Amino acid sequence: MTPLRQPPFTVLSGPEVAEQIEGSRPELVTVVRRAYLAHAAERSSLPHSSFLRFAGRERDRIIALPGFLDDDDPVAGIKWISSFPGNREHGLARASAVLLLNDMATGYPQACMEASIVSATRTAASAVLGAEALVGDRRAARIGFIGTGLIAGHVHRFLRDLGWRTDGYLLHDVDPRAAHRFAERALADGVPAATVLDDGDAVLSAADLVVLATVASTPHLTRPESLEHRPVVLHLSLRDLAPDLVLRSQNITDDTDHAVRERTSLHLTEQQVGHRRFVDGTLADVIEGRLVRDPDRPVLFSPFGLGVLDLAVGRWVHRRVVADGGGHTVPDFFAQTS
Known part of the structure; x- marks a missing residue:
C-alpha cells in the first residue's frame, strides 16, 4: 500500500488564473462540455447551491456551490461567491469568489484560488457551447x-x-x-x-x-x-x-x-x-x-x-499554474497532520 501524504496547500491569485485562461478559451469549452456530459451520466454529486441572504438587502447574496465530478479525473471542492451589486457605485466589482479544491486521496484542501474569473469563464464557456449546439x-x-x-x-x-x-x-x-x-x-x-x-x-x-x-x-x-x-x-x-x-x-x-x-x-x-x-x-x-x-x-x-463546471475549470487552471511553477504554497497550513 502506498502511504498517503498530506498534499501541499497552494494559493492561486487572480492574475495567475487569468493568465492561464487567456488564449485557451477553445480548450476550456471542451473542458466544460466534458463536465456537462459526465454530470448527465450521473458521474457527479451536486447538492443544491446554498443562498445566504440578508434581511433588508434583497440584491445582496453569497452562494456556496459544493460538488464532486468524476470525468475520469475526480475532483471535489466548493465555490463561495458573493454578489453585491452596490459595489459598482464605489468602483468595486459586483462579484468576488474563491474556489477550494480537495485532494481526492486524503480529503485535505489542496488549493484555494481566486474564482470570480473561474466563475465567469465557466459561465461564458457554457453559453457559447449552448449557442453553437442550438x-x-x-x-x-x-x-x-x-x-x-x-x-x-x-x-x-x-x-x-x-x-x-x-x-x-x-x-x-x-x-x-x-x-x-x-x-x-x-x-x-x-x-x-x-x-x-x-x-x-x-x-x-x-x-x-x-x-x-x-x-x-x-x-x-x-x-x-x-x-x-x-x-x-x-x-x-x-x-x-x-x-x-x-x-x-x-x-x-x-x-x-x-x-x-x-x-x-x-x-x-x-x-x-x-x-x-x-x-x-x-x-x-x-x-x-x-x-x-x-x-x-x-x-x-x-x-x-453548475458547481461541477467550476471544479472542472478550477482543476484545469490549478494544474497548469503548478506545472508552470506558479502559485504560493503555504507551509504548515494545517495545524495537525497526524
Missing part, C-alpha cells in the same frame, strides 16, 4: 447583449476566440456608459458594428442570438412579441423573462432540478402553471442528440451554473 453554427447575423458587465465581456471574448461571425452587436444596459464602453471594446476586437439601444426589449426583438447577463432579481422583459422572430436566447442571469415568454419558448437548462428554484424565471413559471412540463430538456440532451431544437419556437437556454 444555432448549429458559429454564425449569427445580429448578436444582442442585454447587460454589458463582466459576464457579457467574457461571453464576447469566447465568441471572438472561437471565431463566431456576425454582422454586428446590439447592446443595452441600465448604465448606458457601460454599454458604450462594451461597444468600443467589441469594435476594437473586430466586430463589424456595435449599436447601443435604449430598450432591452428592442434588443430582444431584433437579435438572432441574445445574451442576457444582467443583475435583475425580477422579470423586466415582458413583451411576448419580442420573441416572434424565434431567436436563441442565452438566459445567463436567469430572472429576466416573464413567464409568458417562457411558456412561448422551447426551454433548455443545464440541470432542471437546479434551474427551477430560487425564483428564477423558470421557477416563477412553474409556480404560475403548477408544473414544469414546459422544460424540454438539458444541454446534454441536445449535445447527445436526444433533443432537437424546434425551429418554430424561440429557444431559451437557462443554465443555473
Whole structure:
C-alpha cells in the first residue's frame, strides 16, 4: 500500500488564473462540455447551491456551490461567491469568489484560488457551447447583449476566440456608459458594428442570438412579441423573462432540478402553471442528440451554473499554474497532520 501524504496547500491569485485562461478559451469549452456530459451520466454529486441572504438587502447574496465530478479525473471542492451589486457605485466589482479544491486521496484542501474569473469563464464557456449546439453554427447575423458587465465581456471574448461571425452587436444596459464602453471594446476586437439601444426589449426583438447577463432579481422583459422572430436566447442571469415568454419558448437548462428554484424565471413559471412540463430538456440532451431544437419556437437556454463546471475549470487552471511553477504554497497550513 502506498502511504498517503498530506498534499501541499497552494494559493492561486487572480492574475495567475487569468493568465492561464487567456488564449485557451477553445480548450476550456471542451473542458466544460466534458463536465456537462459526465454530470448527465450521473458521474457527479451536486447538492443544491446554498443562498445566504440578508434581511433588508434583497440584491445582496453569497452562494456556496459544493460538488464532486468524476470525468475520469475526480475532483471535489466548493465555490463561495458573493454578489453585491452596490459595489459598482464605489468602483468595486459586483462579484468576488474563491474556489477550494480537495485532494481526492486524503480529503485535505489542496488549493484555494481566486474564482470570480473561474466563475465567469465557466459561465461564458457554457453559453457559447449552448449557442453553437442550438444555432448549429458559429454564425449569427445580429448578436444582442442585454447587460454589458463582466459576464457579457467574457461571453464576447469566447465568441471572438472561437471565431463566431456576425454582422454586428446590439447592446443595452441600465448604465448606458457601460454599454458604450462594451461597444468600443467589441469594435476594437473586430466586430463589424456595435449599436447601443435604449430598450432591452428592442434588443430582444431584433437579435438572432441574445445574451442576457444582467443583475435583475425580477422579470423586466415582458413583451411576448419580442420573441416572434424565434431567436436563441442565452438566459445567463436567469430572472429576466416573464413567464409568458417562457411558456412561448422551447426551454433548455443545464440541470432542471437546479434551474427551477430560487425564483428564477423558470421557477416563477412553474409556480404560475403548477408544473414544469414546459422544460424540454438539458444541454446534454441536445449535445447527445436526444433533443432537437424546434425551429418554430424561440429557444431559451437557462443554465443555473453548475458547481461541477467550476471544479472542472478550477482543476484545469490549478494544474497548469503548478506545472508552470506558479502559485504560493503555504507551509504548515494545517495545524495537525497526524
